Amino acid sequence: MKQVRIFILAAFACALAATAAFAHAFLDHAAPAVGSTVKGSPSELELSFTQNIVPAFSGAEIASAEGGAIPAGKASVDSGSPNVMHVRIGRALKAGVYLVSWHVVSIDTHRTSGTYKFTVAP
Amino acid sequence: MALHPNHGLGGVLAAALLIGAPPALAHTIVGDRVFPATLTIDDPGVNDELALPAFAYMTAANPNGSTGSISYTLGWEYAKTITADLGFSVGSNGYTWQKRPNAHGWADIETQLKYVFYQNAEHEFIFAGAVNVEWGNTGSPQSASLPSTPFSTITGKLYAGKGFGDASADWLRPFAITGEVDCSVPTVTNNADGSMNPTTLTYGATLQYSLQYMNSHVQEVPDAFKKLIPAFEAIFTTPVLNISTPIPGNFSPSATTGVVGPSVYYIGQYFEIGVMAQIPVNSASGSHVGALAVVDFFLDDIAPESLGKPLFGAAQARSGHY
Numbered sequence: 001m002k003q004v005r006i007f008i009l010a011a012f013a014c015a016l017a018a019t020a021a022f023a024h025a026f027l028d029h030a031a032p033a034v035g036s037t038v039k040g041s042p043s044e045l046e047l048s049f050t051q052n053i054v055p056a057f058s059g060a061e062i063a064s065a066e067g068g069a070i071p072a073g074k075a076s077v078d079s080g081s082p083n084v085m086h087v088r089i090g091r092a093l094k095a096g097v098y099l100v101s102w103h104v105v106s107i108d109t110h111r112t113s114g115t116y117k118f119t120v121a122p
Numbered sequence: 123m124a125l126h127p128n129h130g131l132g133g134v135l136a137a138a139l140l141i142g143a144p145p146a147l148a149h150t151i152v153g154d155r156v157f158p159a160t161l162t163i164d165d166p167g168v169n170d171e172l173a174l175p176a177f178a179y180m181t182a183a184n185p186n187g188s189t190g191s192i193s194y195t196l197g198w199e200y201a202k203t204i205t206a207d208l209g210f211s212v213g214s215n216g217y218t219w220q221k222r223p224n225a226h227g228w229a230d231i232e233t234q235l236k237y238v239f240y241q242n243a244e245h246e247f248i249f250a251g252a253v254n255v256e257w258g259n260t261g262s263p264q265s266a267s268l269p270s271t272p273f274s275t276i277t278g279k280l281y282a283g284k285g286f287g288d289a290s291a292d293w294l295r296p297f298a299i300t301g302e303v304d305c306s307v308p309t310v311t312n313n314a315d316g317s318m319n320p321t322t323l324t325y326g327a328t329l330q331y332s333l334q335y336m337n338s339h340v341q342e343v344p345d346a347f348k349k350l351i352p353a354f355e356a357i358f359t360t361p362v363l364n365i366s367t368p369i370p371g372n373f374s375p376s377a378t379t380g381v382v383g384p385s386v387y388y389i390g391q392y393f394e395i396g397v398m399a400q401i402p403v404n405s406a407s408g409s410h411v412g413a414l415a416v417v418d419f420f421l422d423d424i425a426p427e428s429l430g431k432p433l434f435g436a437a438q439a440r441s442g443h444y
Contacts (some may be wrong), residue, residue: 027338
C-alpha cells in the first residue's frame with residue numbers, strides 16, 4: 001500500500017503544481033439579465049462569464065421569439081474585464097420575447113455555449 | 123457492523139456491500155450540461171480528475187435489530203482520458219476505520235476502462251459503458267482486522283445521462299437524470315467454509331436540478347446558489363446468482379440493500395464538493411442515516427495542457443453550438 005499512498009500524493013502534487021490553471025467559461029450573469037423583463041429596448045448585450053474569454057472566437061446572436069434574427073455587432077471584450085463580452089444590438093427592440101445565443105472560447109481553449117431569453121415589456 | 127462468525131468469507135463480502143454506498147466519482151460536460159461527479163453512481167462520461175478524498179460514513183444494523191458497527195471510509199480515484207471518449211481510472215474505497223468491533227484496513231485497488239458510445243450535445247444525452255476490476259488481495263492482508271476481499275471481481279457497467287435543456291417548458295430545463303446498471307461477477311464463487319460469493323446486480327439513479335444551468339439559461343439566481351446542483355440519489359444492490367443458504371438469525375443473503383437520499387454539489391472552477399445524506403432502505407443496509415462526501419479536482423481545468431488532456435487526440439468538444 002506504500003506505493004498507493006505515494007501515487008496519491010504524487011498525483012495530488014502534480015495537480016497543484018500545474019502552471020496553466022484555467023477552466024470552462026459559463027455565463028455568470030448578463031444585462032439584460034437571464035429570464036428578466038426590461039422596460040425599453042437595450043442598446044447592447046453584456047454577458048459576464050466565469051472565466052476570461054477570447055473575443056475572436058466568441059460572440060452572441062439575438063433573435064425574436066418567432067426566430068427572426070436581429071442585427072447585432074461583433075463581440076468585444078473589456079480590456080479591464082476580459083470575462084465580459086459586449087454585443088451591440090443593431091436596432092431598437094419592440095416589445096416581446098428575445099432569445100440570445102452565445103458561444104465563447106475561454107483562454108485555455110475550452111468552448112462553451114448557451115441560450116437564454118429576456119423580455120422587452122410594452 | 124458486527125459480522126456473525128458463521129458468515130465466513132461470503133459474510134465478509136456481504137458486509138462490504140452493506141456499509142452503504144461508496145462514493146462514485148467523475149464529472150462530465152455534454153453540450154451545455156454539467157453532470158457532476160455524483161456520490162452514489164458514477165457520471166456517464168470520461169474525464170481527467172482526481173477525487174481525493176471521498177468520504178463515507180454509515181452505521182450498520184445487526185439482524186436482531188440492535189445497532190451494529192460504525193464505519194468511516196476515506197477513498198480516492200484518479201481518472202485519465204486516453205482519447206476523448208475512452209478513459210481509464212484507478213482508485214479504491216481506501217481506508218476504513220470501524221468501531222464496534224474496532225477494526226481497520228485498506229480496501230482493494232480497482233481499475234476501470236470506460237468508453238462513451240454516444241453523446242448528443244444538443245439534447246444533452248450521453249451513453250457509456252465500462253469494465254471494472256477489483257483486484258483481490260491488493261488491500262490489507264487477510265491477517266488484518268479488516269482484510270480486503272481476497273478474490274477479484276469483474277464488473278460490467280452501463281451508464282446514461284440526459285439533461286432537459288431541450289425541453290419546451292423553462293421550469294424543466296434545469297433538470298437532468300443519470301443512471302447506472304452494473305453486473306459484478308466474483309472470480310471465486312465458493313469459499314472454503316462453504317459460503318458463496320454472489321453475482322450481484324447494482325442499479326442506481328440521480329435526479330438533479332442544476333441551479334448553475336438555471337442561472338445561465340433560464341433565470342438568474344442569487345450568487346450564493348448559482349454554483350449549486352441539488353439532487354436526489356438512489357442505489358441498490360441485489361444478489362442474483364450463487365446466493366448462500368440463509369442462516370436463521372442472519373440477514374437474508376438474497377436481500378436487496380441500498381441507500382437513498384438528498385445530495386448537493388458545489389461546482390467550482392477547478393473542483394467540486396459534494397455531500398449526501400445516505401438513508402438505508404432496510405436494516406440489512408444500515409441502521410441510521412449515513413453520509414457521503416467528496417472533493418473532486420477537475421484536472422482538465424487545472425492542467426489543460428498536461429495532466430488534463432487525453433493521451434491521444436484532441437479533448438472532447440464540450441458543446442454543440444460553435
